[in-house]
Amino acid sequence: xxxPLAGAGAPQAFFxxxxxxxxxxxxxxxxxxxxxxxxxxxxPLFDALVQCRRQGLAVHLALPDTGASRHSAIAWERLSxxxxxxxxxxxxxxxxAYPPLVVVVDGVQxxxxxxxxxxxxLDDAAEVPGLxxxxxxxxxxxxxxxxxxxxxxxxxxxxxxxxxLAQPASTALELRRDGAAAHQAWLAAVLHNHALATQxxxxxxxxxxxxxxxxxxQALGALMREYLRGKAQYLQQLALQDRAAQDEAHAAQQRxxxxxxxxxxxxxxxxxxxxxxxxxxxxxxxYRKLAxxxxxxxxxxxxxxxxxxxxxxLQSSYRRGDMAALYALQESVAQAGLxxxxxxxxxxxxxxxxxxxxxxxxxxxxxxxxVRALRAAxxxxxxxxxxxxTTPTWxxxxxxxxxxxxxxxxxxxxxxxxxRFALAFQAGAQPQxxxxxx
Amino acid sequence: MSDPTPPGSALRTLAGQALTVAGARRLDxxxxxxxxxxxxxxxxxxxxxxxxxxxxVQNHYPLDAExxxxxxxxxxxxxxxxxxxxxxxxxxxxxxxxCWDWDSLSKNRHLPWSPALLQAFSPKWNWGLxxxxxxxxxxxxxxxxxxxxxxxxxxxxxxxLPWTGALITGNTHLWDWVGLxxxxxxxxxxxxxxxxxxxxxxxxxxxxxxxxxxxxxxxxxxGLWNWSWLSRNTQIAADxxxxxxxADHWDWxxxxxxxxxRWTPELIAQFAARWDWHALSANAALPWDQALLEQWQDRWDxxxxxxxxAPWWSEALLERYADQWDWEQLSENLALPWSAALxxxxxxxxxxxxxxxxxxxxxxxxxxxxxxxxxAARWDWAGLSQSETMPWTADWVAACADHWDWERLSxxxxxxxxxxxxxxxxxxxxxxxxxxxxxxxxxxLSGQIGLPWSQTLYQRCAxxxxxxxxxxxxxxxxxxxxxxxxxxxLAEVDSGEIxxxxxxx
Numbered sequence: 001x002x003x004p005l006a007g008a009g010a011p012q013a014f015f016x017x018x019x020x021x022x023x024x025x026x027x028x029x030x031x032x033x034x035x036x037x038x039x040x041x042x043x044p045l046f047d048a049l050v051q052c053r054r055q056g057l058a059v060h061l062a063l064p065d066t067g068a069s070r071h072s073a074i075a076w077e078r079l080s081x082x083x084x085x086x087x088x089x090x091x092x093x094x095x096x097a098y099p100p101l102v103v104v105v106d107g108v109q110x111x112x113x114x115x116x117x118x119x120x121x122l123d124d125a126a127e128v129p130g131l132x133x134x135x136x137x138x139x140x141x142x143x144x145x146x147x148x149x150x151x152x153x154x155x156x157x158x159x160x161x162x163x164x165l166a167q168p169a170s171t172a173l174e175l176r177r178d179g180a181a182a183h184q185a186w187l188a189a190v191l192h193n194h195a196l197a198t199q200x201x202x203x204x205x206x207x208x209x210x211x212x213x214x215x216x217x218q219a220l221g222a223l224m225r226e227y228l229r230g231k232a233q234y235l236q237q238l239a240l241q242d243r244a245a246q247d248e249a250h251a252a253q254q255r256x257x258x259x260x261x262x263x264x265x266x267x268x269x270x271x272x273x274x275x276x277x278x279x280x281x282x283x284x285x286x287y288r289k290l291a292x293x294x295x296x297x298x299x300x301x302x303x304x305x306x307x308x309x310x311x312x313x314l315q316s317s318y319r320r321g322d323m324a325a326l327y328a329l330q331e332s333v334a335q336a337g338l339x340x341x342x343x344x345x346x347x348x349x350x351x352x353x354x355x356x357x358x359x360x361x362x363x364x365x366x367x368x369x370x371v372r373a374l375r376a377a378x379x380x381x382x383x384x385x386x387x388x389x390t391t392p393t394w395x396x397x398x399x400x401x402x403x404x405x406x407x408x409x410x411x412x413x414x415x416x417x418x419x420r421f422a423l424a425f426q427a428g429a430q431p432q433x434x435x436x437x438x
Numbered sequence: 439m440s441d442p443t444p445p446g447s448a449l450r451t452l453a454g455q456a457l458t459v460a461g462a463r464r465l466d467x468x469x470x471x472x473x474x475x476x477x478x479x480x481x482x483x484x485x486x487x488x489x490x491x492x493x494x495v496q497n498h499y500p501l502d503a504e505x506x507x508x509x510x511x512x513x514x515x516x517x518x519x520x521x522x523x524x525x526x527x528x529x530x531x532x533x534x535x536x537c538w539d540w541d542s543l544s545k546n547r548h549l550p551w552s553p554a555l556l557q558a559f560s561p562k563w564n565w566g567l568x569x570x571x572x573x574x575x576x577x578x579x580x581x582x583x584x585x586x587x588x589x590x591x592x593x594x595x596x597x598x599l600p601w602t603g604a605l606i607t608g609n610t611h612l613w614d615w616v617g618l619x620x621x622x623x624x625x626x627x628x629x630x631x632x633x634x635x636x637x638x639x640x641x642x643x644x645x646x647x648x649x650x651x652x653x654x655x656x657x658x659x660x661g662l663w664n665w666s667w668l669s670r671n672t673q674i675a676a677d678x679x680x681x682x683x684x685a686d687h688w689d690w691x692x693x694x695x696x697x698x699x700r701w702t703p704e705l706i707a708q709f710a711a712r713w714d715w716h717a718l719s720a721n722a723a724l725p726w727d728q729a730l731l732e733q734w735q736d737r738w739d740x741x742x743x744x745x746x747x748a749p750w751w752s753e754a755l756l757e758r759y760a761d762q763w764d765w766e767q768l769s770e771n772l773a774l775p776w777s778a779a780l781x782x783x784x785x786x787x788x789x790x791x792x793x794x795x796x797x798x799x800x801x802x803x804x805x806x807x808x809x810x811x812x813x814a815a816r817w818d819w820a821g822l823s824q825s826e827t828m829p830w831t832a833d834w835v836a837a838c839a840d841h842w843d844w845e846r847l848s849x850x851x852x853x854x855x856x857x858x859x860x861x862x863x864x865x866x867x868x869x870x871x872x873x874x875x876x877x878x879x880x881x882x883l884s885g886q887i888g889l890p891w892s893q894t895l896y897q898r899c900a901x902x903x904x905x906x907x908x909x910x911x912x913x914x915x916x917x918x919x920x921x922x923x924x925x926x927x928l929a930e931v932d933s934g935e936i937x938x939x940x941x942x943x
Contacts, residue, residue: 071577071579072575073575073599073600074600075600075601075624075625076600076602077601078601078623078624078648081626082650209461209465210461212465216465216468217464224471227475228471255470255471258467259468259471262464265458265459391469392469393465393468393469402859408863409894413472413475413479417475
């Protein structure tokens with residue numbers, strides 16, 4: 001099995017409160033900060049860079065020379081007046097398939113992705129907010145080389161303490177004279193890890209939803225069923241007197257039926273395990289590791305079916321928070337001997353160094369195709385994550401610090417509605433159907 | 439089982455991945471049902487409280503043109519003009535151009551600001567307020583396009599402008615140079631400062647933390663600085679050399695208060711004759727230890743030392759210099775190793791008024807309740823009532839109900855957050871509010887942002903609460919109502935079908 005991301009390593013985290021985290025990293029920077037923006041820089045980030053420069057750090061900022069960027073409200077001279085370097089790239093640079101933001105801190109840490117929604121007036125709507133952080137010095141050096149090459153900066157002095165270079169320098173991508181293939185290879189590594197981090201975030205979002213679903217069913221399941229039945233019966237009664245209420249009665253009956261069948265399927269689904277912070281961290285790490293090894297996107301056609309089975313097991317084990325199952329899965333993945341189709345970036349870079357011009361072009365074309373495929377996969381995952389995070393369920397579970405309290409409140413609401421139905425039946429006098437409508 | 443998920447469900451596309459189809463379906467159905475119930479209850483709630491409805495709608499509802507027109511005489515247009523919820527557009531502004539309060543609009547950060555919008559209502563805007571609105575898309579073109587209209591005095595203080603040397607140089611006759619001098623957003627450097635040396639307000643520059651102050655810059659303008667303000671500037675990194683060079687210029691009292699100097703015993707000794715020892719004694723950034731205390735024992739100001747919040751306090755230290763401390767200062771010092779035993783051990787030394795306002799008292803440690811009761815006559819209950827660190831519970835409130843300062847208790851957000859966050863949640867909070875209904879200051883309570891207002895809580899307090907104060911910071915679900923429902927409710931208020939409303943326009 002070939003490891004395609006030797007230089008990049010796995011992402012360390014996927015943040016949702018990303019600006020606060022990045023701001024903290026910048027405040028702790030000691031030597032240098034290099035930033036590459038796809039559009040323009042946002043004010044808080046620019047202020048943080050000015051602050052870094054004031055504290056004597058080497059600060060490099062590269063961004064496309066578009067009117068919207070250069071003539072925005074940012075006072076660029078504030079940074080250059082105190083010795084920060086700003087590189088205005090050709091306007092076409094904003095069209096490149098590039099993460100909206102790349103930050104290299106002290107030559108040992110890389111952040112790629114996009115700041116939270118609304119932080120920039122030129123937000124790329126196609127990108128879902130979220131930053132991936134790598135604590136991988138070798139990859140940070142590669143990234144710094146890519147940024148330096150594009151912006152025409154002098155190579156940054158080697159500020160990385162040798163003991164922090166976990167990987168030997170030989171695993172780093174070497175830049176060729178034009179740097180194009182290495183840039184594509186670097187971009188593929190970034191996109192690949194973004195896709196993986198986004199997949200992990202989707203799994204975590206769904207794990208929490210599964211946990212919430214289970215807790216909700218325990219707290220509200222029986223009452224919800226009673227309520228839906230009561231509402232259906234109430235509206236059927238109304239429909240006998242008022243034909244206009246028939247559609248509403250039918251819809252209520254349909255919802256009751258749907259819920260009853262969805263509830264019946266619950267037993268087949270194993271109860272998710274609640275986890276403490278340490279156990280969750282361990283679970284996430286294991287998930288990322290296994291996802292890199294068995295995601296169907298990454299294996300040869302012949303192994304697709306086996307990989308799909310393994311990945312499905314990974315998903316359901318993660319959803320249940322079942323660490324033991326993940327350990328067992330690790331064995332299965334090792335035994336499966338899956339063949340990867342992704343080109344080894346390290347090999348590609350080395351091959352590119354030695355290749356003839358026509359082979360260079362072929363290599364670069366292959367990497368470009370790989371980048372396009374990765375971007376498509378990433379966009380798909382972004383859409384999926386965005387779709388999950390706009391569901392009412394996610395909004396509820398992420399905004400309620402005390403789920404039990406919230407369930408208790410909903411119980412009260414449902415009870416009150418049931419009492420209202422009972423009173424209406426007893427009175428025999430039916431209120432207007434329209435008054436029931438939300 | 440057939441797939442019962444309706445088309446368009448966001449969850450379905452992922453159902454085969456990590457969330458089961460049934461689980462996704464359940465979540466969808468329960469969420470829809472609870473949302474329906476919530477909406478119906480919200481409608482019923484606002485039907486019972488039409489006065490609150492009007493306030494909540496005006497402050498928080500995304501009113502469209504139709505609703506605005508239908509109830510034009512009812513609205514408080516000044517309040518609407520400050521709204522963040524209205525879907526602002528050029529058309530909407532045009533349609534009700536004679537109704538809006540243009541001063542409020544000029545300050546509003548939520549309008550879709552653009553050169554076209556500024557141009558469209560050029561005579562109506564308050565350009566002084568616009569000049570200070572950070573939400574405008576500030577650019578050199580924008581400044582140029584409306585140059586005669588801006589208030590340049592306000593612009594000079596606006597740090598959000600795209601400041602460049604050229605912008606400053608090109609408009610020298612328009613700027614307010616005092617305002618510029620205090621502005622942190624300018625691209626400060628030696629060239630810019632030298633070029634306009636005669637125009638700057640050097641007090642403003644000396645105080646400006648936006649300056650890249652280093653030894654060269656300090657030397658370049660040595661005769662121009664206001665040294666008192668420069669000594670206070672947080673950006674200046676004064677080392678021993680810089681201190682020595684301008685020893686006769688620095689304000690040594692200000693320097694003695696500075697936390698960001700690189701304090702060492704050597705630095706203290708080098709300028710021992712110049713420091714303000716009163717200010718130095720209160721400075722928590724010094725490398726405090728027994729040796730330093732003893733080395734300058736005859737210079738320290740023990741009153742200021744007693745107020746020092748450096749993390750070096752111990753019971754032994756208190757004991758050792760018990761006769762020299764200023765116990766009034768100690769009583770309000772946050773850095774002491776506070777415990778019930780410490781308070782009890784020096785009962786006759788403390789200043790109990792100051793002690794009562796001390797945020798660091800050990801109210802969450804064992805023995806806190808006994809401490810409270812044992813000295814009930816000594817405490818200043820106004821100070822205790824505003825405490826954020828008390829372990830607030832209904833029992834805790836009840837135990838000292840006759841002692842609390844209820845005005846301050848009404849303004850204490852920590853109390854309400856703690857009561858609502860307990861096991862019984864909002865019910866416990868509502869019970870507590872009910873129980874002391876005649877003691878709270880209801881105006882303070884109504885404006886209390888820390889109170890977790892909900893429809894249930896409002897319902898229980900409806901008789902005493904001030905709707906307009908609650909609606910300032912709470913929407914109570916109003917934005918969730920469909921426009922048709924709001925229209926129906928407002929029509930019912932007009933027709934008198936529900937409780938008579940109050941016309942607040």
